Amino acid sequence: MRRKDDNKLTNIFDATLELVTSKGLSETSVSKIAKKANISSSTIYVYFESKEDLLIKLYVKLKKNMSKSIFDSIENSSEFKESFKILLNNFINYIIENPDIFLFIEQFNNSPLYNKIPQEYYDDLYQLHDSFYQKGKEQNLLKDVSIYLLTVYTYYPVVQLIKTYFSGEVELTDSNIESVLQMSWDAIKV
Known part of the structure; x- marks a missing residue:
């Protein structure tokens, strides 16, 4: 079994991010990733089971870092x-400073791959997020709806503002x- 090299893994992730944001998920192949990362295609399979596995693990890594x-x-x-308000300002600043990550996450979220994230990754990804909203619900500050709906009404207006920007x-x-932050708050508060 070949030994894994952190530099190669970073190169694979960087090449994948660059290709997906410039060419799209479907146009990004393992061979294109390998070429961009200056490695052989077989090397990618030392790190990942498939292109799908690579994309899911990159998404999880990027979402964890963003969170x-x-x-x-x-x-x-x-x-x-x-x-x-701090959370949403941090979100806006993160997206502005990392547009490629935002574009990758947006494509991934709107693809069938999103529904293939293993549950253990999903739980880990949203732990901070869900506990934050749960705290607001326990303090009776947020509407008594699912955290999913609270999230939609929090982030969707912000994402749309960023896209138009x-x-x-x-x-x-x-x-x-300030207007979008207030509208997001008004949408979810009791």
């Missing part, structure tokens, strides 16, 4: 609404950000 970045500065002692249709002003 950590977004939730890191939120303190348990902070007032929930203030933490909510990336397309040049709208400026990402403090006023626009």
